[in-house]
Amino acid sequence: MTPKRKRLWLLLGSMGVLGAALALVLVSLSDNLVFFYSPTQVAEKSLPPDRRFRLGGLVEPGSVTKEDQGQVTRFRVTDTRRSIEVVYRGLLPDLFREGQGVVTEGSLSAGGVFLAREVLAKHDETYMPPEVAKALKDAGHWRDGAKK
Amino acid sequence: MSGYLAMGGHAFFVWGSYAVAVVLLGGLTVWSLADRRRLRREIEARGLERRR
Amino acid sequence: MSRPAANLHFLANPARFRRFVARVLPALWLVTAASLAGGLWLALVTAPVDYQQGHTVRIMFVHVPSAWLSMAGYALLAGLGASLLVWRHPLAALMARAAAPVGACFAAICLLTGSLWGKPMWGAWWVWDARLTSMLLLFFLYLGHIALTRAYDNPDRGDRAAAILALVGVVNVPVIKFSVDWWHTLHQPASVVKIGGPTIHPTILWPLLAMAAALLLLFVALVLMRTDSEIDRRRLELAERPS
Numbered sequence: 001m002t003p004k005r006k007r008l009w010l011l012l013g014s015m016g017v018l019g020a021a022l023a024l025v026l027v028s029l030s031d032n033l034v035f036f037y038s039p040t041q042v043a044e045k046s047l048p049p050d051r052r053f054r055l056g057g058l059v060e061p062g063s064v065t066k067e068d069q070g071q072v073t074r075f076r077v078t079d080t081r082r083s084i085e086v087v088y089r090g091l092l093p094d095l096f097r098e099g100q101g102v103v104t105e106g107s108l109s110a111g112g113v114f115l116a117r118e119v120l121a122k123h124d125e126t127y128m129p130p131e132v133a134k135a136l137k138d139a140g141h142w143r144d145g146a147k148k
Numbered sequence: 149m150s151g152y153l154a155m156g157g158h159a160f161f162v163w164g165s166y167a168v169a170v171v172l173l174g175g176l177t178v179w180s181l182a183d184r185r186r187l188r189r190e191i192e193a194r195g196l197e198r199r200r
Numbered sequence: 201m202s203r204p205a206a207n208l209h210f211l212a213n214p215a216r217f218r219r220f221v222a223r224v225l226p227a228l229w230l231v232t233a234a235s236l237a238g239g240l241w242l243a244l245v246t247a248p249v250d251y252q253q254g255h256t257v258r259i260m261f262v263h264v265p266s267a268w269l270s271m272a273g274y275a276l277l278a279g280l281g282a283s284l285l286v287w288r289h290p291l292a293a294l295m296a297r298a299a300a301p302v303g304a305c306f307a308a309i310c311l312l313t314g315s316l317w318g319k320p321m322w323g324a325w326w327v328w329d330a331r332l333t334s335m336l337l338l339f340f341l342y343l344g345h346i347a348l349t350r351a352y353d354n355p356d357r358g359d360r361a362a363a364i365l366a367l368v369g370v371v372n373v374p375v376i377k378f379s380v381d382w383w384h385t386l387h388q389p390a391s392v393v394k395i396g397g398p399t400i401h402p403t404i405l406w407p408l409l410a411m412a413a414a415l416l417l418l419f420v421a422l423v424l425m426r427t428d429s430e431i432d433r434r435r436l437e438l439a440e441r442p443s
Contacts, residue, residue, distance in 0.1 A: 007286045008286045011367070018371060019371060026382075035327065035383065093322060094320060094323075095252060095253070100252075119323065123322075123388055124399075125394075125399050127253075127257055127260070127399070128404065129251065130250075132403075133251035155255035156249065156254040158256045161256055161316045161320050162255055165312075166244075166262060168262075168312045168316070169262045176305045177418075177422065183429055184428070187429050190432075194439060196439055
């Protein structure tokens, strides 16, 4: 075995060990690397009230209502299987829309309502001009191409 | 024209992004060129022939 | 013995590399300048606004190519690191020294433009989700590489240490790429490099690819030119050292 070949195998071996170690760390940490929980995960975890976490999903269409002269927003976050009611006082980001992704931070009340302290909009990975979006909607092909 | 420059009310964010890119990449290019010129002058001053 | 990238092998000889650079670089700068002008025209003038994000979609034309190049740049550092440690290529260490600041620059642009895009669209300058955090880690890995190459009196030792860091740190690159698929993140999943093809309308995709090509040319031009400078710097250092 030439020195070069030896160094090559040494390198490949260490990279393999390193990759395996990283995979183990990531798998064991996977729960902590999650930025938000979906309504279904929240229901399964049965998180105690006042424990702060992030809840993410889609803003359920038709669920958004305003109270207190528009300063308080009430809406439901859904993952299409389960949904959780959210109350939020404050300014909403530009992209907060019904049917769009949202990530909120806060805690559950004793009554199971999520009291949000912060609302962030999460958009999807599709980009297109408004005319194309309109044409797709008119033709009834909306989101055909956006399915993963 | 002014409507375009306003970028739909997000002028700061859109133009800011392009400004960041121009400043960082332009700065890196200018610095790299200046460094290269300085090294070449020094090589010539020391009489180290450049092998061609 | 084995020859990685056999067609590029001739560049491992510094003298030939310099002749190659001298011949290619002027034309490369011209093409780069023309592509940047064309790319910016497409990105800022002809590209339509997005149906959700309006004009802020133009930030993507800088943000996404910078992200790609910073990841590709780190993969390059790892390849050069392997080439230095295994094959002792004389040029690999010098090119790594030349490339690290360029990659760090693109990583910084990615982070800053991402912040400027996140504030109006998401409602936050920064969040600690897996995508953003792993990208910040990449920026620090670049800084670590730059620091290590300059940390020793004997430049060879710095080159070796930095090569090892590049090989260890490169595992972060696939983590960045797949973070949006592996974990819930605020950052949206991939739009261009994904199974099933891009989810970007061609009128927005082409300006993105044009900017990516232009910035790739700039990356290559900067790395070639800076590697040439690193050869000069090493020669000066060797001349100063009493042998």
